[in-house]
Amino acid sequence: MAILGFEEKEFFASGHRACAGCGETIALRHVLKAAGEKIIVVQATGCMEVVSTPYPETSWEVPWVHCAFENAAAVASGVRAALNMRGDKETKVLAMGGDGATYDIGFGSLSGAFERGTNFLYVCTNNEAYMNTGIQRSGATPEYTSTTTTPDGKIIHGKQGVKKPLPFILAAHGAKYVATASVTNLFDLKKKVQKALSINGPTYIEVLVPCVPGWKIDASSTLDVAKKAFETNAFPLFEIENGVLTITSKPESKKPIHEYLIMQGRYKHLNPDQMENIQKSIDEHFAYLESIQGKKIFETLL
Numbered sequence: 013m014a015i016l017g018f019e020e021k022e023f024f025a026s027g028h029r030a031c032a033g034c035g036e037t038i039a040l041r042h043v044l045k046a047a048g049e050k051i052i053v054v055q056a057t058g059c060m061e062v063v064s065t066p067y068p069e070t071s072w073e074v075p076w077v078h079c080a081f082e083n084a085a086a087v088a089s090g091v092r093a094a095l096n097m098r099g100d101k102e103t104k105v106l107a108m109g110g111d112g113a114t115y116d117i118g119f120g121s122l123s124g125a126f127e128r129g130t131n132f133l134y135v136c137t138n139n140e141a142y143m144n145t146g147i148q149r150s151g152a153t154p155e156y157t158s159t160t161t162t163p164d165g166k167i168i169h170g171k172q173g174v175k176k177p178l179p180f181i182l183a184a185h186g187a188k189y190v191a192t193a194s195v196t197n198l199f200d201l202k203k204k205v206q207k208a209l210s211i212n213g214p215t216y217i218e219v220l221v222p223c224v225p226g227w228k229i230d231a232s233s234t235l236d237v238a239k240k241a242f243e244t245n246a247f248p249l250f251e252i253e254n255g256v257l258t259i260t261s262k263p264e265s266k267k268p269i270h271e272y273l274i275m276q277g278r279y280k281h282l283n284p285d286q287m288e289n290i291q292k293s294i295d296e297h298f299a300y301l302e303s304i305q306g307k308k309i310f311e312t313l314l
Contacts, residue, residue: 035221044268056109115151186313228277
């Protein structure tokens with residue numbers, strides 16, 4: 013039975029220890045609903061591992077493997093190889109990690125799995141910092157963001173430099189499918205997860221998941237903040253299928269970036285010039301996406 017297109021059965025049970033309003037748990041719950049029960053999950057160390065499996069309890073209703081920060085994609089490759097040896101082509105392999113485990117610590121094993129052509133889906137739950145270990149900056153942290161390792165100071169105002177373009181890096185590996193998604197549009201997320209799992213080869217979906225303590229937002233505003241990220245083009249929704257980029261959804265009326273920034277305590281230090289710089293960068297990036305939409309920008313090698 014389905015409710016609004018989603019399975020009624022829960023594969024990530026309630027009772028976990030995540031923060032109230034946690035964007036990651038929203039994403040995880042609906043990714044699993046889209047994937048179904050014929051799945052094996054490989055989870056990198058991070059918030060979701062900590063809150064979901066305090067021994068001897070677990071919130072996982074599907075087979076689940078915990079691994080280190082750096083090797084989720086490698087472990088997923090091993091699980092896929094074991095299934096292949098058994099002749100099991102029906103069970104899907106889903107690896108999951110936060111942006112720290114994906115953009116930085118685990119990038120080597122992720123790149124290797126994509127280069128080898130491993131048949132699995134990797135989902136990055138991106139909250140734009142190392143939230144589990146104290147809100148340190150990651151390769152996914154946007155410019156000017158205040159974190160515990162890039163604090164706002166008298167001379168340096170938050171993180172210096174832009175975030176790593178990881179979806180494009182993985183698409184450049186020759187992957188058949190790479191996409192971005194958000195907890196503010198669960199139907200789009202479901203469609204992309206199911207499409208990714210239907211493809212033979214490595215696929216990647218990055219989901220924007222606001223973090224209540226890390227972004228310094230109210231627990232009731234998680235979806236509002238995610239929605240504003242979409243409406244301002246701070247986090248565009250697109251897919252790169254067989255090397256061709258498509259913007260899958262655009263805001264009906266684009267909002268100015270300051271509406272998104274002022275919702276979050278991690279940006280309370282910004283001055284008008286810095287907000288203008290962020291606006292310019294976002295506008296240029298989205299204009300670039302529009303300029304390459306419908307064009308084959310990468311060769312599909314796998």
